[in-house]
Amino acid sequence: MLQRFLSPSVLAGISGLELVAKTVVEGFVAGLHRSPDFGFSQEFAEYRAYSEGDDLRHIDWNVFARTERAYLKRYRGETNTLVTILLDASASMGFGSHEVSKIDYARYLCASVFYLAIHQQRDGAGIIVFDDEVRDFVRPSTRQGQLYRLLHALEKAEPKARTDFAKPFLHLQQCLRKRGIVVVVSDFYETPDKVIRTVDPLRFRGSELLLLHVLDPRELDPGLHAPARLVDMETGASLEVSPEYVANEYRQRLGAHIASLEAKARAAGIDYFLLDTSRPLDAALREYLSLRAGRM
Amino acid sequence: MGFSAPWFLTGLAAIALPIYIHLLRQHHAEPLRFSSLMFFEKRVQSSVRRRRLQHWLLFALRAALIGTLALSFADPFIRGPAGSADASARVVVLAVDHSFSMRAEGRLERAKREAMSLAASLPPGSRMQVISLGSGVKVLTQPVADLGEIRSAIASIEASDSRAAYAELAQALKALAPALKAHIEVHLFSDMQRSGLPASFADLTLPEGVRLIAHPVSSGRTPNWTVETVDSPHRIYDPAKVRIQATIAGFGAPPAKRRVSLVVGGKTLETREVDVPASGRAPVEFTRIELPHGFSKAEVRLEPGDALPDDDRFLFSLERVEPQRILFVHEPERTRALLYVRAALEAASGPAFTIDAVPTGQTSGITLDRYSLVILSDTGALPGPFLEALKNRVRLGGGLFVAAGSAMASRSQAPVLGVPCRGIEYAAREGERYLSAGFVDSTHPVLRNANQFQGVKFFETVRFEPGSGRVLARLSNQSPLLIEGKLGAGNVLLFASTLDNLANDFPLHAAFVPFVEQTALYLAGLQDSPASHVVDSYYELRAAAEPAASVEVLDPFSKRILSLGESAAARSIQLIAQGYYQVRRANGRNDLVAVNADRRESDLETLPADAISLWQNTGAGEPVSSGAPATARKSLWRYFLAAALAILLVESALSTRYLGDLGEQRVRFPAGRRAA
Numbered sequence: 001m002l003q004r005f006l007s008p009s010v011l012a013g014i015s016g017l018e019l020v021a022k023t024v025v026e027g028f029v030a031g032l033h034r035s036p037d038f039g040f041s042q043e044f045a046e047y048r049a050y051s052e053g054d055d056l057r058h059i060d061w062n063v064f065a066r067t068e069r070a071y072l073k074r075y076r077g078e079t080n081t082l083v084t085i086l087l088d089a090s091a092s093m094g095f096g097s098h099e100v101s102k103i104d105y106a107r108y109l110c111a112s113v114f115y116l117a118i119h120q121q122r123d124g125a126g127i128i129v130f131d132d133e134v135r136d137f138v139r140p141s142t143r144q145g146q147l148y149r150l151l152h153a154l155e156k157a158e159p160k161a162r163t164d165f166a167k168p169f170l171h172l173q174q175c176l177r178k179r180g181i182v183v184v185v186s187d188f189y190e191t192p193d194k195v196i197r198t199v200d201p202l203r204f205r206g207s208e209l210l211l212l213h214v215l216d217p218r219e220l221d222p223g224l225h226a227p228a229r230l231v232d233m234e235t236g237a238s239l240e241v242s243p244e245y246v247a248n249e250y251r252q253r254l255g256a257h258i259a260s261l262e263a264k265a266r267a268a269g270i271d272y273f274l275l276d277t278s279r280p281l282d283a284a285l286r287e288y289l290s291l292r293a294g295r296m
Numbered sequence: 297m298g299f300s301a302p303w304f305l306t307g308l309a310a311i312a313l314p315i316y317i318h319l320l321r322q323h324h325a326e327p328l329r330f331s332s333l334m335f336f337e338k339r340v341q342s343s344v345r346r347r348r349l350q351h352w353l354l355f356a357l358r359a360a361l362i363g364t365l366a367l368s369f370a371d372p373f374i375r376g377p378a379g380s381a382d383a384s385a386r387v388v389v390l391a392v393d394h395s396f397s398m399r400a401e402g403r404l405e406r407a408k409r410e411a412m413s414l415a416a417s418l419p420p421g422s423r424m425q426v427i428s429l430g431s432g433v434k435v436l437t438q439p440v441a442d443l444g445e446i447r448s449a450i451a452s453i454e455a456s457d458s459r460a461a462y463a464e465l466a467q468a469l470k471a472l473a474p475a476l477k478a479h480i481e482v483h484l485f486s487d488m489q490r491s492g493l494p495a496s497f498a499d500l501t502l503p504e505g506v507r508l509i510a511h512p513v514s515s516g517r518t519p520n521w522t523v524e525t526v527d528s529p530h531r532i533y534d535p536a537k538v539r540i541q542a543t544i545a546g547f548g549a550p551p552a553k554r555r556v557s558l559v560v561g562g563k564t565l566e567t568r569e570v571d572v573p574a575s576g577r578a579p580v581e582f583t584r585i586e587l588p589h590g591f592s593k594a595e596v597r598l599e600p601g602d603a604l605p606d607d608d609r610f611l612f613s614l615e616r617v618e619p620q621r622i623l624f625v626h627e628p629e630r631t632r633a634l635l636y637v638r639a640a641l642e643a644a645s646g647p648a649f650t651i652d653a654v655p656t657g658q659t660s661g662i663t664l665d666r667y668s669l670v671i672l673s674d675t676g677a678l679p680g681p682f683l684e685a686l687k688n689r690v691r692l693g694g695g696l697f698v699a700a701g702s703a704m705a706s707r708s709q710a711p712v713l714g715v716p717c718r719g720i721e722y723a724a725r726e727g728e729r730y731l732s733a734g735f736v737d738s739t740h741p742v743l744r745n746a747n748q749f750q751g752v753k754f755f756e757t758v759r760f761e762p763g764s765g766r767v768l769a770r771l772s773n774q775s776p777l778l779i780e781g782k783l784g785a786g787n788v789l790l791f792a793s794t795l796d797n798l799a800n801d802f803p804l805h806a807a808f809v810p811f812v813e814q815t816a817l818y819l820a821g822l823q824d825s826p827a828s829h830v831v832d833s834y835y836e837l838r839a840a841a842e843p844a845a846s847v848e849v850l851d852p853f854s855k856r857i858l859s860l861g862e863s864a865a866a867r868s869i870q871l872i873a874q875g876y877y878q879v880r881r882a883n884g885r886n887d888l889v890a891v892n893a894d895r896r897e898s899d900l901e902t903l904p905a906d907a908i909s910l911w912q913n914t915g916a917g918e919p920v921s922s923g924a925p926a927t928a929r930k931s932l933w934r935y936f937l938a939a940a941l942a943i944l945l946v947e948s949a950l951s952t953r954y955l956g957d958l959g960e961q962r963v964r965f966p967a968g969r970r971a972a
Contacts (some may be wrong), residue, residue, distance in 0.1 A: 094331075173571050189334050231327045231328065231330065236331060239337075
């Protein structure tokens with residue numbers, strides 16, 4: 001089937017985030033085969049033995065009556081879940097070599113996920129916008145008007161300051177009482193060890209973690225042809241770099257960083273997906289969701 | 297190799313500019329914002345080295361561009377053979393001097409013979425051109441290889457009465473050289489007269505590529521005597537009172553006794569013997585003048601003859617005329633002005649004018665045709681018929697001078713001219729006490745010698761509105777003092793004061809006499825003309841304002857020199873030959889114009905050899921010496937300029953490529969996201 005994806009520049013021309021999200025979601029949903037496991041929601045999967053600290057409300061008392069053993073229900077999809085997005089709005093996310101910067105791309109991505117979760121699957125959704133502090137927080141909910149609150153939070157998310165994963169994840173751990181899906185959208189200019197070490201505690205609470213690594217094509221390949229002085233958008237530090245270095249060592253180091261992050265994420269049971277901002281968003285989402293469905 | 301403009305080589309210092317840009321200037325890369333420098337390391341040395349290597353060719357090209365440009369402006373040249381092997385690249389110009397001095401001792405014939413001989417000696421196919429040199433240069437042929445045409449052109453050269461001007465030859469060669477586009481070899485056949493040199497030697501500078509070879513046709517200094525000047529009036533009223541003075545000059549001559557004669561109308565009136573000192577001058581004066589009425593051809597003749605007999609006669613023309621009559625009209629019993637005017641005219645012009653004084657009451661019945669000038673001296677009311685007759689006389693070309701005083705101030709307007717009269721003005725006893733002349737148009741013939749009324753005190757003046765009249769002088773209070781008006785063909789001068797030494801003290805000043813004389817001559821149409829002219833000078837046939845009356849001019853050989861159209865329109869003619877020109881005008885104002893050759897031609901002293909050599913060397917820039925092969929400069933600036941252009945193109949391509957890389961990089965990092 002021939003699928004025409006929407007280029008990021010087309011999305012940039014659409015003024016409303018909701019319309020962007022609707023356009024993206026309807027685009028890739030229409031191109032997918034219906035799958036029973038499709039979507040972010042969780043369905044019943046199995047019983048799990050009670051362990052200390054588990055919520056007593058999740059104990060299946062019928063089973064306890066029959067067996068006098070406490071079991072917890074594990075869900076796959078029969079109940080709605082909560083999707084929480086952690087959006088990195090640090091200054092580095094403002095970089096962009098074409099019409100759509102990384103923060104724009106991330107906004108479209110978040111809006112599409114929210115639209116998918118709220119409109120298609122009746123899930124609750126929330127967002128934490130962070131840089132080195134938590135700048136905005138919309139508690140996950142299924143209340144009416146939640147989508148607009150989320151979109152408003154997205155609109156306000158302007159890139160500034162530096163990235164610090166510790167504070168927002170600590171905040172999230174305090175606020176996130178229910179299990180759900182936590183999506184981290186960032187360019188991950190941090191060591192992979194620190195990233196994984198920061199996000200891993202969420203997984204122990206039963207939440208499913210997904211790292212969406214957003215990078216500009218010029219970050220992947222700066223393509224310098226002459227020496228240049230680069231200024232760090234977060235720290236303001238400048239550095240004169242040569243094209244030879246960029247062509248060789250930079251690529252190697254970035255590639256190693258991505259590979260390391262992906263490997264460590266997989267090892268920790270965290271999903272990782274690299275998003276190139278020059279790539280059509282619906283195509284990327286479709287690819288990721290297909291891969292995710294295959295893994296489940 | 298040499299440079300025509302070596303000071304342009306200072307432009308080579310501009311090479312310092314690319315050196316500074318490429319090697320000395322700190323390179324400041326434009327900062328580009330990037331998301332994170334997490335994966336970058338500082339590698340400055342590598343990038344600088346790469347940049348220098350990348351720009352080395354660009355630097356070399358830019359330095360070469362500046363160098364070639366500076367060299368091309370410095371006009372480099374190399375010397376090479378003057379192209380004698382290539383006959384087609386050379387034009388031989390045969391310049392034959394035919395000035396007045398070439399009449400001496402058969403110099404012109406000798407010059408022509410030598411020119412023909414040279415033309416015949418040139419290799420077949422040589423291009424030659426013949427020009428003649430006098431006060432100007434006349435091109436007789438185009439550059440041709442036809443020896444017959446060249447011979448014919450040389451043979452056609454005749455002696456002229458002009459003065460040699462070598463500067464004209466240099467100027468003509470400057471005009472010819474670009475047109476011929478060839479090496480020019482000029483052979484000048486001349487007596488190389490010293491007097492032919494211009495005031496500034498720079499005017500003799502020959503253009504590039506022109507080689508001058510002088511062929512002097514005179515040997516040493518030839519003694520010559522001449523009648524240098526003759527001082528004589530052109531118009532003579534009473535021959536008994538005329539004295540004619542002449543100056544006899546000897547050039548390069550020993551002391552000698554010469555016989556000088558005054559000849560008028562072919563008749564020798566007087567002969568005198570004079571002792572002319574060595575290379576000196578001696579005056580002669582003739583007093584016994586017998587002259588018929590009308591024009592007479594006169595000359596002062598020098599005997600015996602010498603090397604240049606044509607300058608032994610000095611021609612001049614004489615016109616014997618009756619004294620002009622002036623009608624002086626005055627109020628009865630007021631004759632003071634008459635006294636001063638008559639005294640002034642007698643002192644200045646002698647018998648040129650006779651004055652008929654008439655009181656205003658006796659003007660009826662006067663025939664004005666007999667008078668060339670009428671003077672109204674502060675007249676009151678004039679009889680109507682007289683005024684009408686006076687207007688008619690002025691319209692037909694008569695002159696009128698009006699002196700205004702208290703009597704005329706009572707009238708509303710000036711007589712004949714009709715300009716409004718605003719009354720009389722007196723210098724106040726308590727105020728400025730007298731007026732003086734504030735503005736004087738000294739270009740007007742009447743006021744040319746009037747010393748601008750300097751020191752004249754005016755106590756009583758009449759204020760006139762000049763209207764369309766021309767104000768020639770104003771008083772210090774800006775009221776007109778002298779107004780000129782035109783009426784038909786005649787002129788009217790209105791003087792806003794009197795001539796009686798009462799209203800002003802003008803008659804007591806020295807300027808009064810020339811003022812009265814010039815006024816009378818101007819208004820009577822008798823402005824004096826010289827008795828003789830110099831060859832190549834111009835003679836004015838008619839004033840600009842005169843109507844197109846026909847003028848006929850006969851040259852010394854009795855040939856008409858004006859065509860029908862020219863005779864109706866020509867304002868002047870050039871007097872090109874020695875002799876008498878006859879000018880016949882339709883209004884009867886004929887003239888006999890005597891023309892003499894410029895007496896500087898009589899000095900037959902030749903240019904010294906070093907001066908000739910100096911002149912020859914102004915052309916090609918290399919010394920001209922016999923036997924040495926002639927060389928010519930080959931200018932190389934075009935080649936350098938072409939090289940600069942080629943370098944510029946390559947530099948443009950390279951810099952575009954380099955800058956294109958930078959531009960591409962900027963495109964990848966959009967301007968809006970660049971660091972401030």
